[in-house]
Amino acid sequence: MSDSPRPSAPGPEGHDHRPGHSHGDGHAHDHAGHDHSHAPTVTNENERKVLISFFLIASFMVVEVIGGLISGSLALLADAGHMLTDAAALALSYMAFRLGRRAADEKRTYGYARFEVVAGFLNAATLFLIVAWIMFEAWRRFSDPQPVLAGSMMAVAVAGLLVNILAFWILTRGDSEHVNIKGAALHVMGDLLGSVGAILAAIIIMATGWTPIDPILSVVVSLLILRSARSLLRNAMHILLEGAPDDATPAKIEAHLMGAVPGLAAVHHIHVWSITSGRVLATMHVRPEDPAQARAVVAAAEAALFAEFSIEHATIAIDWGDAPGGCSLTQEEAGHPHDDTPDDASLIAGRAT
Template sequence: MSHAHACHDHAGHDHDHTPVVTQGNERKVLLSFGLIFTFTIVETVGGLLSGSLALLADAGHMLADAAALGLAYLAFRFGRRLADARRTFGYLRFEVVAGFINAITLFAIVGWIVYEAWQRFRAPSAVLAEPMLAVAIAGLLVNVLVFWILTRGDAEHVNIKGAALHVMGDLLGSVGAVAAAIVISLTGWTPIDPILSVVVSLLILGSAWKLLGKSLHILLEGAPDDATPDAVIKRAKEAVPGVAEISHVHIWSITSGRSLATMHVRPTPEVDARTVVQAVERLLKTEFNIEHPTIAVDWNEESVACSLSSAPVSAGHR
């Protein structure tokens, strides 16, 4: 059986893998960056003047947030670039790298805060509660505003989610700073300042771990949770008549919410191969949200296959 014909003709099939990056996402990230970066300076000055580690820790969070938001904005800008001969999927994966870096920086910030808190316990210093409270309340309001901006619309995007987690950490840090300022003002007990700094920082470790795992899973081209190879094979055999065997299944994510798959499908002898391929494609798109399945047909038990995805099938190959 000759297979010299053009087996990769995907007639009517869209091969544009360039990510859809909305201008709405870009605008809200840029606006959030401006707000966070501006208040980072304010909070740093307030922390130095008041002697508050809680404020300085929160300023450290906000500085990392500003960097994360700037990186997220660059990721979206790169994501708008079209695919080329060297990067056939465009720059979509850059967004996942940004999310991965965001997660790593969260761990680094927590380590820095714990170290500074230990230094404060060893050598306590005076804290001016009134200016600390004023700056902390202002920081809380800024973080609430930025978090609200980021969680409007596409909040599950890995890049947006990474930035939002940073801001959530800041928001918790501001709450801790407000609480510490109130306690110091009422009781004069300054150890509450480094204690709450550490407690608030530890609260974000769980979210950072989840973000790290998700972004690393995508970078390693892992299968989506709801579209594992075993689940796809089982469902396709149940739902598509004429499927004799499915093999060489590879499913992976390019970025958050963008999944692709390749596989070999061997139809039973009495069915039309084109019909089976189209049915499997529909199943992958509708039930597993795989936007670009590429299916190779195994024409016989020796697994000689060529790509057939919405391409005409000649009578001799049915």
């Protein structure tokens, strides 16, 4: 970011051409000494949790398939089918973490961390498919009840419950807010609920002999899974569409900076988005009251953004007050009254740093 007023003798087309500061549009960018390496932070702990859970789920899935076939229980077979997709989802999550560790390169300047969000999206999508299959099979079984061996069903369901509790405990230790960990944990939670449903069904069948309870509880469990899947899908889509985090909207950023940064006359053209869970980035234009204090204003703005919103990378362009408007689409037109879309040169400059 520029540390002095706009130069009195600009280069061609009025641009500031000082090395390391100009981005071809009169916009200077200062990073106030922050480390702006875009290599994603992926912990070995997250990888290990997912890998251990994968082996637990995949191993017991085989047991549950055999138990479901022997006992004739839809609840067990449905849970086994869920476990199959869980194993695939956990494998995908592990692969996402492995890819996420790769450093940024010339083609992917923010690295591969976004792949973790894609994995969360796919996990949610598979949950919807599982629920659809369970609903169909439950309707078929309810119309034509099948005999169920309640004793075998109970034994397998209890063992499955213990395995799922262990896997869920492993996944929810430490960093449980990561979208990829959340997706894996939701899959395991669905399995856990499936095991509970199978146990209840086995108890009722043993006590009354009423086998329709098996598909009925399968539907109840699938509805609980559907609720979690909807939440995960919405969060993953929000990140993929580069939506603003709920606690760091443009309006909140503008209000905070105007109150926290001395010498700031105006802030606009705010854009904020997430690369993946916990990695928030932003671009904006600021207008200092005194051009001579431009560098100090930008440094204070970056510090305030990091302290209040955990924005690790803020690309801030100075609005010198005499440049023509740079946005072809205003937030009023887009339905967002507190933000503007930056001009192409500013946007390219912000994401290239």
